[in-house]
Amino acid sequence: MCNHQDETLRSTNRDLQEIEKKMDRRRFLTKTSLGIGSLALGSLMATEKIFAGNPPVPRLESRGSQGISDLPHFMPKAKRIIYLFQAGGPSQLDLFDYKPKLTDMHGQELPDSVRDGQRLTGMSADQSSFPMTSSAFKFHQYGESRAWVSELMPHTAEIVDELCFIKSMQTGQINHDPAITFFQTGHQLPGRPSMGAWLSYGLGSDNQNLPSFIVLVSKNAVQDQPLYARLWGNGFLPSQHQGIQFRSGKDPVLYLGNPENYDGNDRREMLDYLKSLNEVQFDTYGDAEINARIAQYEMAFRMQTSVPEVTDMSAEPDWVYEMYGEESRDPGTYAANCLLARKLIEKDVKFVQLYHQGWDQHGNLPNGIRNQCQKTDQATAALVKDLRQRGLLEDTLVVWGGEFGRTVYSQGTLSPENYGRDHHPRCFTKWMCGAGVRPGMTYGETDDFGYNVVKDPVHVHDLQATILHLFGIDHEKLTYKHLGRRFRLTDVEGNVVKRILT
Structure with missing residues (x-):
């Protein structure tokens, strides 16, 4: 058998060599002239400068998952990340960004000076008026940090002293596809590597038996906006860095x-x-x-x-399921995916990305957002508690949030039972915790209308730069040369938000 394989390989090699011999004259001259020119250039310049850029292609025996040799650039705080992406744009005004003055201004027209000519979506561009609506839900302050949280999220309210709320997030994208793509890849157009792919490329894997980047999508979410595999794709990076989606059912990986x-x-x-x-x-x-x-x-x-x-959950005790909620017993639900995320990072998977759709509430927002919180609030808080009690939160970063926020003005009715809100990129809320993030902190501030940032704006590229920083990476130095240009996750922008770090 061995002799037969060796003979087949020699035959294959001869075939490839024969193809090389049959190149036409023009291709031969082009190829050899470039080679001679390169040798001449090499005699005048240092070799390492000629070939500086991407690491050289490794031989098979050195191939593995060690990442780039000069990373991390400095001591990291985070070893792993769980990104709880709430696709659709959760309403910050009904969850975390409490605006009591809106109660008195309910039904009044949003001043033109506040909107200041902002580009609107096609769903509200033809509105003749922009009446403001206050939240239908009550807010209270919790914990030593006195963070404001809506009654919709009682479990999150229990962990506010672990969280850092960023209330001044901003993005330039006003529609779902480019906005989600921007958050995941650093660019609004498809084709760039996702954040998980960048981390896999730069830092490699700590577990040779599992991918360094795993994606989980809730099966119990409203499928209002599509998700695409390119959101966790490798772009122009080598293909082993793409995210691998785990599905519920008999075959988690197809x-x-x-x-x-x-x-x-x-x-x-x-x-x-x-x-x-x-x-x-x-x-x-x-x-x-x-x-x-x-x-x-x-x-x-x-x-x-x-x-x-x-993916075998049979060894999990009943008290764990009770902590995450009853739906955690049903593989593929948001709660079950949160529990699986904890198991994956215990196995040193570097990047676990959860997607939960259904936050796009242009109408009937009170019922829609209440349903979303019932599916996600308990499991999200349980994940943070579980990581903390297992000693994993100190080097595991957790991020929660969507691609943009919602408007202070209503779409359609002003009724507290079924008002809606349009997309709002100018200000929205995310939270982070663990792995070097300052706990019990609220960063950034919006105006009384909840429409514009008035203090400490944080752009998407700033958030990405901060996440890379927690992994010990200078975001300006993690680059990949493609089509003659050096690309990076943060493109040509981004500043680390140092005040939210310990």
Whole structure:
């Protein structure tokens, strides 16, 4: 068998060499002239300056998940992150950004000087008036930090002294697709690597048997806005850095299991032979994506054992399910995904991304947001409590929030039972906790209308720069050269928000 494989490899190599010999004259002259020119340039300049940029393509024996050699740039506070993305745009005015003066101004027209010519969505651009509406829900202050939280989130109210609320978030995107893409990739247009892919590329993995970037999507959410796999894609980075979606059901990862009548020994033999063929191709062309392909095959083989183990919840005691809520017993729900996220970071998965859709409430907001909070509030708070009691919160970063906020003016009726709010990118609220984030803090401030930031604005790129900083990364130095330009997650902007850090 071994002799037969060796002969096949030699034959394949001869075929590839034959293809090289058959290049036409123009291609030969172009290729050799560029090579001679490069050698001449190399005699005049330092080699490391010529080839500075991306790390050299590693040989197969050095391939792995160690990340870039000079990272981290400084001592990190965070080893892992759980990003609880609330897709659709939660209303900050009904959850965290308490505006008591709106009660007196309810029904009054929003002054033009406040709106100041802001670009509106197509859903409210044709409105003849912009009547302000106060929240239908009561607010109270909680904890030693005296943070304001709506009655909709009683469980979050219990952990406010662990949280850092950022009430001055801003984005330039007013519609869902570009706004979510902007948060996840640093650019409003598709094609850039996601934040998880950047961290995987820069820092590698701490567990060789699981992907460093795993995505969970709630099955019990309102499917009002679509989610795309490119939100957790690798963009122009090597493909092994893309996020891997875990699904509920029998097969958490698609096509991971062996075909019928095919056992692990068969798969191992097939992968070994496939690796040999890819090595021949790599030796001929030096394409880095060949190495990425081999790495993914090997990871899939190891995941056949590791994924069933980490997704098995049978050992979790009843008190854990009670803490996360009854829906945590149903795989694929938001509560179950929060519990799974905790298990994944216990296995040193670096980036766990949860998506929960359904926060896009242009009408009937009170009923819609109440339903969303019932599905998410208890499990979110339980996750933070669970991480803290296990000693994981000190080096695990947790982020909660959506792609933008909601307007102070109402769409449609002013009725407290079914008013709605449009998209609002000028100011909204996120919170962070753990891993070097200052607990029990509220950062930033909005005006009495809840429409504009009046203190300490935080742009999306600032948040991304801060997250990278917590991982020991200078966001300006984590770059990748593509199409002649050095790209980074924060593009050409971003400042670390140092005052929210310990």
